[in-house]
Amino acid sequence: MKNITISQLRKELSGKSEKELTDEIINLFKKIPQVKEYYTVAFSAEGEEHVLEKYKDIITHEFFPKRGYGKARLSVAKKAISDFKKISDKPHLIVDIMLHYVEEGVNYTAQYGDINEPFYNSMEKMFEDALEIAKKHNELSQFQELCEELVSEACQGWGFQDGLNCIYSEFYDNSTAKK
Secondary structure (H helix, E strand, C coil): CCCCCHHHHHHHHHCCCHHHHHHHHHHHHHHCHHHHHHHHHHHCHHHHHHHHHHHHHHHHHHHCCCCCCCCCCHHHHHHHHHHHHHHCCCHHHHHHHHHHHHHHHHHHHHHHCCCCHHHHHHHHHHHHHHHHHHHHCCCHHHHHHHHHHHHHHCCCHHHHHHHHHHHHHHHCCCCCCCC
16 A cells, blocks of 8 residues: 555545544554654653653663663664654754763763774764754754763774864864863
8 A cells, every 4th residue: 555645644634623633633642652752842841851861761771771781782872863853853952862872972982992983983973963953053052061071081992082072173163172
């Protein structure tokens, strides 16, 4: 069966009453957890923090589970970010979760030692992407202190600290983070 298009959906929904549309949304809310999270973020400041923490916990668990060693599967941690972006379009929350990913990566290298180049490349790319979003939405100052900490705590392996510092300098008046 072929998926319906937006225009077909629009046509179907236009024939429904306000009550039928409300019932449809409530049904989606009950059946699909992501819809519930979407509306929680959209309508509740408390709820948005709760949902953000849920996705941050997924990232943290990938690096530092409550028991055993972290697997540091970057794909799992990145999927948490991607899933969060589907339910929230609030830039400060998106930057927050992206920097959380980098923070856990920095902590992971501090705990377990030098990792590998793809790991560091992923961290640097996420750091840069997060700062791009913050800059676009005039929120760089909100994250400057955290970014300075990430640079100063990053390990030297594979030029990781230098890479983060270079990215930091591009966004914060070409200054160098305190090492």
